[in-house]
Amino acid sequence: MLLLNAEEKNRYDQYLSPAKQREFLLGKLLTRHVLSQYTGDLPENIQVEYNSENKPVLPGNPFYFNLSHSGNALAVIVAGSQTGVDVEYMRRNILRDHYTHIFTTSEIAELKSREGDARVERFFQLWTLKEAFWKALDFSSHLPFNDFSFTFDPLAVHAGSVGLPDTKWNFSVEIWRENFMLATATEISGEEPFTMKYFEPEWITGLQ
Numbered sequence: 235m236l237l238l239n240a241e242e243k244n245r246y247d248q249y250l251s252p253a254k255q256r257e258f259l260l261g262k263l264l265t266r267h268v269l270s271q272y273t274g275d276l277p278e279n280i281q282v283e284y285n286s287e288n289k290p291v292l293p294g295n296p297f298y299f300n301l302s303h304s305g306n307a308l309a310v311i312v313a314g315s316q317t318g319v320d321v322e323y324m325r326r327n328i329l330r331d332h333y334t335h336i337f338t339t340s341e342i343a344e345l346k347s348r349e350g351d352a353r354v355e356r357f358f359q360l361w362t363l364k365e366a367f368w369k370a371l372d373f374s375s376h377l378p379f380n381d382f383s384f385t386f387d388p389l390a391v392h393a394g395s396v397g398l399p400d401t402k403w404n405f406s407v408e409i410w411r412e413n414f415m416l417a418t419a420t421e422i423s424g425e426e427p428f429t430m431k432y433f434e435p436e437w438i439t440g441l442q
Contacts, residue, residue: 238259238262239281239282241284242262242282245258246258246259257303257305260303260308261301261303261308262282263277264301264308264310265280265282265290265299265301265310266278266280266282268299268310268312269282269292269299269312272295272297272312273292273295280292289369296314297312297313297314298312298313298314298315298316298317299311299312299313299317300317300318300319300366300369300370301319302319302320302321302365302366302369303321304321304322304323304414305323307321307323307410307411307414308321309321309416311418311420313420313421314423315420315421315422315423316370316371316420316421317370317418317419317420317421318365318366318367318368318369318370318371318418318419318420319366319369319416319417319418319419320361320362320363320365320366320369320416320417321362321410321414321415321416321417322358322361322362322365322414322415323413323414324354324355324358324409324413324414324415326354328353328354328357332361333345334380335379335380336360336361336364336379336380337360337379337380337383338380338381338382338383338394340383341360341383341384344356345357345360355409355415358415359384359386359407359415359417360384361415362407362415362416362417363384363389363391363405363407363417363419364379364382364384365417366405366417366418366419367382367391367403367405367419369419370403370419370420370421371398371399376396377396378394378396380394381394381395381396382394382396382398384405389405389406389407390405391403391405401421401422402421402422403419403420403421403422404418404419404420404421404422405417405418405419406418
C-alpha cells in the first residue's frame, strides 16, 4: 500500500470487507497507472489530492479524471475538461425503492412503461448517466439525483428546480461485456478534447 497517501489509507481502513479493501486499492493502482501515461511520472510518484467537493485532482496538470468500479470491473476516464464515469453491474432484481430517490417523475413513468430486460437496461442507463454527470459537476454535493433528468434520442440532460451549469456536455452510455452498463459525462470545452477509457478485468485478474 505504498502508493496510498494518508487520506486514502484512512479510507482504505474504513472498509470492513477484504473484498471492498481490495476493490478500493485496485482502483487507486489503476488510476495511477493511467495518469502516469499523461504525466510521464512513475505511478508511485503520482499524488492524487481531493478538492472541497471530494473530487480527485492532480495539481499542476491540465486534465481531469474520474474512476468507477463495480465488482471486478474498473473504469478510468481522462479528459481536458470536467468529466465523470460510472460502471455498474446489471443485476436483474432492480431495487424499486431507488425510484423516488434517484429518478424524476418522467423517468419513473418511462421505467414503468417497460417490462423485463428493457426495463433493466433503461434503469441502468439512467442510473449510470446520472452518477457520471453528478461526479463531473463542481457542485455535485448540492444536486439531488431526482432534480435532473435524462432523455434519449438525442441523449440529453434537463434541469430541475436547482438548475444546471450553463455549459454543454457530451454523454455516452453503453453495455459493456454483456453484464455491465458504462456511462460517461464530459464537459464540452473550447479546446480539442482528449479522452481515454480503460476497462480492465484482465488486468485485475492478473493481480489476484
